[in-house]
Amino acid sequence: MDVHLNINLLYILLGLSAVAYLVIHKFSNSSGNTRLPPGSLGWPIVGETLEFQRLGQCGKSDEFPVQRMNKYNREIFKTHLFGEKTITLCGATGNKFLFTGEKTYVLTWWPNSLKKLFGDSFFTTPYEEAVRTVACDMFASMDDPNWQKMILDEFNILLKGVFQFPIYFPGTRHYKAVKAAAVIRRELMKLIQSRRGLMVDLDRRVERNLISHLMGTKNEDGELLSDKEIADNVILLMNAGHDTSSSTMMMLMKYLAESPDCYNRVLKEQREIASRKSPGELLNKDDISKMKYSWGVIQEVLRMSPPVQGTFRKAKVDFTYSGFSIPKGWAVWWTTSTTHKSEEYFPNAETFDPLRFARDNITPYSFVPFGGGPRMCPGREFAKVEILVFLHNLVNMFKWELVFPDDVISVDPMPTSSKGLPVYLYSHPYL
Numbered sequence: 001m002d003v004h005l006n007i008n009l010l011y012i013l014l015g016l017s018a019v020a021y022l023v024i025h026k027f028s029n030s031s032g033n034t035r036l037p038p039g040s041l042g043w044p045i046v047g048e049t050l051e052f053q054r055l056g057q058c059g060k061s062d063e064f065p066v067q068r069m070n071k072y073n074r075e076i077f078k079t080h081l082f083g084e085k086t087i088t089l090c091g092a093t094g095n096k097f098l099f100t101g102e103k104t105y106v107l108t109w110w111p112n113s114l115k116k117l118f119g120d121s122f123f124t125t126p127y128e129e130a131v132r133t134v135a136c137d138m139f140a141s142m143d144d145p146n147w148q149k150m151i152l153d154e155f156n157i158l159l160k161g162v163f164q165f166p167i168y169f170p171g172t173r174h175y176k177a178v179k180a181a182a183v184i185r186r187e188l189m190k191l192i193q194s195r196r197g198l199m200v201d202l203d204r205r206v207e208r209n210l211i212s213h214l215m216g217t218k219n220e221d222g223e224l225l226s227d228k229e230i231a232d233n234v235i236l237l238m239n240a241g242h243d244t245s246s247s248t249m250m251m252l253m254k255y256l257a258e259s260p261d262c263y264n265r266v267l268k269e270q271r272e273i274a275s276r277k278s279p280g281e282l283l284n285k286d287d288i289s290k291m292k293y294s295w296g297v298i299q300e301v302l303r304m305s306p307p308v309q310g311t312f313r314k315a316k317v318d319f320t321y322s323g324f325s326i327p328k329g330w331a332v333w334w335t336t337s338t339t340h341k342s343e344e345y346f347p348n349a350e351t352f353d354p355l356r357f358a359r360d361n362i363t364p365y366s367f368v369p370f371g372g373g374p375r376m377c378p379g380r381e382f383a384k385v386e387i388l389v390f391l392h393n394l395v396n397m398f399k400w401e402l403v404f405p406d407d408v409i410s411v412d413p414m415p416t417s418s419k420g421l422p423v424y425l426y427s428h429p430y431l
């Protein structure tokens, strides 16, 4: 229902701005745009956002950039997303340019709709190196299951508003997401205040977790973070760290259910590792390094169904790329779709083939599920260990079948099963 309301509102906006469109269109044609990359800025205000969302919801998010690469230019095209004039750089060369051009040509940037959700977190500001180390730390010890459930429910609402047009009107996804972010922020601030009460001083923390770490972190002016800044950083990390990994785990279960040979190979590798452990002994770094085939499977899942489709930068200066001008202030977008599903970089790109990472020479900057350059995901090693440990326990205990093999996987904003990917679990007596 919220989607309908969203769409109705957008059509009303379209109608109201028809006149404005003519003016904007005229303006954009007359402002010396001959050197701008080819492409379409779409409708007034909404640009091409509706088409982007429509393709994502029917599981075809890859098609948005690929159609435009085929139509306009394989290296670069312009579009208009989430209220911003946006230039997309394509292929491994485009990714490399953006990832290595941080601070020279571009700065990491998030659409305003996201800033409203994540507030004053460090990661939504242009640059802050020190706090990246925090990303792999642990979240607060949130022990109460009711509290956890409440926060997770709100968090799911927030997630659905991440890549939405920022219409702040009751009923829209953006509106609900901003409200959910406010509830989470308020709850986290209560938690932070209670933790402050427990702390003797900043060097003697009663416990070590993300919140306690942030409580001792200073901002660029050397001041300790406020409770709201801490809460905003926790919200962003919950989004960056939780849903990315859980979406990967879900898709991992889907691909393994569809590929019995891969499942059996993973099981063989994980049983060998388990057989060398005494009962109750935890996995260690050495065990993780032996999970080579399993990691190839996870990489292949990240190639075919990446949780993050791409991120934005903002042009810091006017510059040219591939013969076209990129004006200062425009959003610049990179997306996994321009390389992950391309035959140029991954032969038989539509085939699930975990051995390709061990066998083929992967072109640098073509496999980019974690981004690249100085803003590359700081949680990638944590995510690798987390997902491998999950896989180890899962395959050693269960085999599974999909209840709905034809379930559509939408990208909204991460790969999501429309039915929640229910499975039939069968335990097997291997351990």
Ligand code: HEM
Pocket: 108, 123, 132, 135, 136, 137, 237, 240, 241, 242, 244, 245, 248, 302, 306, 307, 308, 310, 311, 312, 368, 369, 370, 371, 372, 373, 374, 375, 376, 377, 378, 379, 380, 382, 383
């Ligand atoms: C499969 C799991 C994950 C994937 C695919 C993933 C992917 C990404 C991508 C694509 C970016 C943007 C990089 C760029 O713009 O160049 C990013 C940023 C980030 N990720 Fe992850 N991530 C994952 C897990 C995690 C985890 C577990 C954490 C933390 C515990 C985390 C924390 C962050 C943070 C804080 C940023 C912002 C970094 C910055 O702006 O400097 N991520 N991630």
